[in-house]
Amino acid sequence: MRFERELLARNIMNIIDEKNHFNYAIFNDSDLKNKLHDYLIDMTHENDAVNALINDNSIIIDKIATSQDITIDERNDFMNSLIYFKLKYIMHKDA
Numbered sequence: 001m002r003f004e005r006e007l008l009a010r011n012i013m014n015i016i017d018e019k020n021h022f023n024y025a026i027f028n029d030s031d032l033k034n035k036l037h038d039y040l041i042d043m044t045h046e047n048d049a050v051n052a053l054i055n056d057n058s059i060i061i062d063k064i065a066t067s068q069d070i071t072i073d074e075r076n077d078f079m080n081s082l083i084y085f086k087l088k089y090i091m092h093k094d095a
Contacts, residue, residue: 003064003070005064006024008027009024009027009028010024011079012024012027012079013026015086016086017043027039030066032061036054036061037054043090049085049088056081057077057081060077060078064078
């Protein structure tokens with residue numbers, strides 16, 4: 001299924017940092033993997049957890065970054081992993 005990159009970038013930003021949702025464009029580039037990695041490191045300082053998230057979703061992130069089709073299951077898996085990461089490392093930090 002074809003998902004628009006801008007929509008996926010908005011989804012990513014809305015999940016991990018809804019306060020700065022207007023900055024979604026940083027995730028709309030071909031270097032999505034590096035941008036997402038750096039953004040999450042800046043937010044959490046959890047190097048191992050961020051690296052695990054990126055490695056676990058590397059194939060999907062690469063497909064998004066190169067505008068390849070991804071399945072609904074791939075999209076859902078990636079977004080769910082971001083939600084889990086947020087719950088464990090971002091919201092926990094804010095509490």
